[in-house]
Amino acid sequence: MSFFSKSCEYALRAVFYISRSTQEGKKVGVKEIAENIQSPEAFLGKILQRLSKEGIIQSAKGPNGGFFVTEENIKRPISDIVLSIDGKALLTGCGLGLKECSEDKPCPLHHYFKDIREQLKGMLDNITIDQFNNDLIKGKVMLRK
């Protein structure tokens, strides 16, 4: 197990890549994205479709088409991506899998767990999509395996 599903990992990496490309003034196709984040092309296509439908990214069909982001898009926190792909279980659910996480019927780990989960949520809520464009352009951070 890892924090995010494969789909969500691809989604995050892809959105970062798209954001940088938009910053550089160009739309990008699935193929280019998939190559640069090392993900299966067709599978990534499905994921981007979803993100596009949810308004997290934009897409344009036809020649010179591809994926890109708007000013509004890149100001959004990455928790939007995580919620959209993996749902809210990670950010609000009980760590031991009880039907719901609650103060009055807590699982043994609740007290400790709650804090970690809140921190993760806080982090994802506060990091915006555009935040890494410069680091990406400078090659300071990686999107490829």
Added chain:
Amino acid sequence: MSFFSKSCEYALRAVFYISRSTQEGKKVGVKEIAENIQSPEAFLGKILQRLSKEGIIQSAKGPNGGFFVTEENIKRPISDIVLSIDGKALLTGCGLGLKECSEDKPCPLHHYFKDIREQLKGMLDNITIDQFNNDLIKGKVMLRK
């Protein structure tokens, strides 16, 4: 997605239940455990088999048999259970799914992510199995959905 796999959630809840039962001086069978933590019986059986094989819990066949824990067992951190069932990805892997998490080739989230992961790891390393026996006996914490 949630932090742990279903298997791991069952494992943790079961081990807590077994630990309390041992504390109360009795071995417990799969059936009783499954009922009390609300998990599928046969599936839980497999998980307990694995934990038993790894020496995290003990088992005894035949009449008056069942699962129990030793003094050594209950002093172990619950990270042992998590590692045994879900592997190390959650505790050491890259949050964005890069082949490995590293300082010199970090993913965009690395800087933030690292801390959260370390805290989760720290928590799991420091919480011992026996730590909740009293709370469980007093009904302060729950193992049932």
Added chain:
DNA sequence: ACAATAAAAGATATCTTTGTCTTTTATTAT
């Protein structure tokens, strides 16, 4: 020895996630 008990082991089934392939729809440039 025998019957009863309970975990271990093996085989199989179902569901979800991940991944691929083909066809359709929209857009652009010629």
Added chain:
DNA sequence: ATAATAAAAGACAAAGATATCTTTTATTGT
């Protein structure tokens, strides 16, 4: 209009996680 491009949509395949069922092995009490 037509051809080329690229995403959207749909159908399908493979793998892994979850779950069930049956048979075997070990242990106990009679």
